[in-house]
Amino acid sequence: MKPIQSCAVFGLAKNVGKTTVLNAMAKQAEMEGVTLGLLSVGVDGEKRDVWSLREKPPIHVPTDGWVATAASLLEPNAGKWEWVEETGIHSPLGPVVIARARTRATVKLAGVNRSRGVAEVLQRMEQLGILLALVDGAYDRKAAGDPWLTDTAVAVAGAALGPSLDAVVERVAEWWSIAALPAVTSPLLQQAGKNARDRGRLAGVRGGEVVSLPFSSLLMQQSQWQQTLDKPEWTALALPGALTESALALLLGRGSPLDLILSDPTRCFVSRRSLRRWFRMGGKLLYLRPLRLRAWGINPVSPDGYTLDSHRLQERIAKIVHPVPIVDVKQEGWPFSLLPREGKNNAMDG
DSSP: OOOOEEEEEEESSTTSSHHHHHHHHHHHHHHTTOOEEEEESSEEOOSBOTTTOOBOOOEEEOTTOEEEEEGGGTGGGGGGEEEEEEEEEEETTEEEEEEEESSSEEEOEESOOSHHHHHHHHHHHHHTTOOEEEEEOOTTOGGGGOTTTOSEEEEEEEGGGOSSHHHHHHHHHHHHHHHTOOBOOOHHHHHHHHHHHHHTSOEEEETTEEEEOSOSSSOOOHHHHHHHTSSTTEEEEEOSSOEEHHHHHHHHTTOSOOEEEESSGGGEEOOHHHHHHHHHTTOEEEESSOOOEEEEEEEOBOTTSOBOOHHHHHHHHHHHHTTSOEEOHHHHOOOSOOOOOSSGGGTTOO
16 A cells, blocks of 8 residues: 655635645646645635625546545535545534545535544545545635645735735745744754643753643743743743744743744744744744645735736745745646655655
């Protein structure tokens, strides 16, 4: 049994063109004869946006392509699908099933909205012989890019991010300044990060040793903070969950820098401005597992009716995210091979 290759596709906002990128990748997989599986962290593939009522592109599934979605969403076109099995995952739309398309079809994906469920579906797809799974991020679900869940990811930015080229580029730069921070390389800090993730508790470093703390986050009483972490002897701190603005403000108040360790970039919820303050104080932010971004998809067309210059958009974003390649799938399709390669993390190589 060959190992499955997995890639998350997520947008930085709504209506940026994520589904278009997903469809381009599915088409490339079909052309290359790669057995494809599709699932979504959220809901995607509906005919109209539930908020704006704008028409949305459908998700296209090739013949013999596989999907994991709520069974109720396949019933209107049951003749196009071979229901293979239930996953044991239940959603508000009913049980989630794995099905195979008897012919080319469109589908609405929903029901797999937890990390554990995604991992279970990917494991089952691998057992079924699927070579490539695309995990749709749905609306603003950048957590779908969690590097603990998928081998690689594709981020999508589009004109919907802002009313001008400068505004779109600024949004990308803001996101990238956080997502592209470096990985932990020190064995001591790696140990702290692993302890925090595995145990669900803060892990600090002092005197060259990792110390497990009896707190799941920085939300604690002031007396507990003063007695434990509000001391200069700590040189690093690993968080098991998210870093928020309030948590970073608390750490800034210490007045002494720390090496902060997060599990991955999807756990960082602070602004670039706040991070700059942290860096100016001498602090660092590192990831136990960094984002493995295969490409950036761009969409220069806004749902509000204006179009940005695709070449300039690619050029400006490329300067920020180099060496990650940029692709406008409307103009060039998906230009990279999706054939499996040796090594689980190389499936998206061009």
